Amino acid sequence: MCINETNHNAGILASNAAQCNIENVHIYDAVIYGNTTNEANYIGGLLGNADNTTINAVSMLHANEYYNIYNFGSIVGSMTNSSINAAVATGEMRYSKNVGGIASLASSSKISNSHTMINQLLPITTGGIAAVLKGGESDAIIEHCYTTGYAWGELDEQNYPYHDYKDIVHTNDGGTISNSVGSQDIYNKSREYFEGMGFAYGNSYDAPWSGEGLPVLYFENEKQSTPTVELSNNSISYDGMTIEAYNASNLAIYNMQGAVVTTLAINNGQATFAPATQGIYLVRCGQEVQKVVVR
Numbered sequence: 001m002c003i004n005e006t007n008h009n010a011g012i013l014a015s016n017a018a019q020c021n022i023e024n025v026h027i028y029d030a031v032i033y034g035n036t037t038n039e040a041n042y043i044g045g046l047l048g049n050a051d052n053t054t055i056n057a058v059s060m061l062h063a064n065e066y067y068n069i070y071n072f073g074s075i076v077g078s079m080t081n082s083s084i085n086a087a088v089a090t091g092e093m094r095y096s097k098n099v100g101g102i103a104s105l106a107s108s109s110k111i112s113n114s115h116t117m118i119n120q121l122l123p124i125t126t127g128g129i130a131a132v133l134k135g136g137e138s139d140a141i142i143e144h145c146y147t148t149g150y151a152w153g154e155l156d157e158q159n160y161p162y163h164d165y166k167d168i169v170h171t172n173d174g175g176t177i178s179n180s181v182g183s184q185d186i187y188n189k190s191r192e193y194f195e196g197m198g199f200a201y202g203n204s205y206d207a208p209w210s211g212e213g214l215p216v217l218y219f220e221n222e223k224q225s226t227p228t229v230e231l232s233n234n235s236i237s238y239d240g241m242t243i244e245a246y247n248a249s250n251l252a253i254y255n256m257q258g259a260v261v262t263t264l265a266i267n268n269g270q271a272t273f274a275p276a277t278q279g280i281y282l283v284r285c286g287q288e289v290q291k292v293v294v295r
Contacts, residue, residue, distance in 0.1 A: 009048025135174025
């Protein structure tokens with residue numbers, strides 16, 4: 001998705017959503033690039049702007065956002081009187097301002113049961129879940145969320161004036177944050193720890209968490225159909241044990257949190273992959289854009 005100053009709101013799914021219900025929408029390996037410094041613009045991975053809209057069970061995985069883009073949210077740019085529940089976002093952002101792992105601006109809205117791993121290259125102003133949480137006619141709430149993102153790059157106050165990463169929310173203007181954990185406190189915590197904070201474990205919107213350590217959302221580990229990944233000049237198939245690849249020399253396997261599971265060399269068009277657990281994995285073939293591999 002290419003952004004410029006003429007984009008008032010922009011999203012891969014839709015620029016604007018009003019009085020909608022959005023469920024089970026997943027975007028993989030998106031590339032968002034361009035230049036917009038207009039602070040009235042809101043850019044989102046799924047939606048540019050959401051008004052009186054309910055969003056459940058969505059993801060934006062392994063996204064890359066380049067160049068100078070203001071007001072970017074991995075799921076929604078701006079949300080008003082709306083809710084996001086059971087969302088996950090992973091990726092890398094560069095040289096941007098007012099970035100939120102889930103939303104850039106959450107006004108009189110609620111974000112719950114969501115997690116992010118948005119890594120930032122300076123300069124930045126970023127919140128792991130939201131850049132700005134703003135109360136108004138109704139409450140603004142973030143609850144039962146966590147982030148494992150971080151900022152990197154050499155800090156130079158002259159060249160990088162916006163080195164300002166906050167774990168959950170960058171700017172809290174009348175909102176409430178409860179039972180949520182930032183990247184400094186997230187590791188080596190057990191399921192009991194998260195259950196004690198009220199994280200609900202199950203297999204539904206109301207109880208979306210699973211796992212014994214760092215929790216994931218129920219749909220991140222669902223077994224799906226046997227995948228086929230087709231690239232512009234490459235094709236990959238996976239029968240449960242063996243990846244067959246053509247016109248490629250190596251593969252990288254990612255989990256749904258965007259972490260590398262393994263890298264594989266391809267010999268005679270094949271590579272063996274036996275995951276320790278069933279789930280959804282991403283396969284990257286060189287630098288090409290590919291569809292998700294699900295197994």
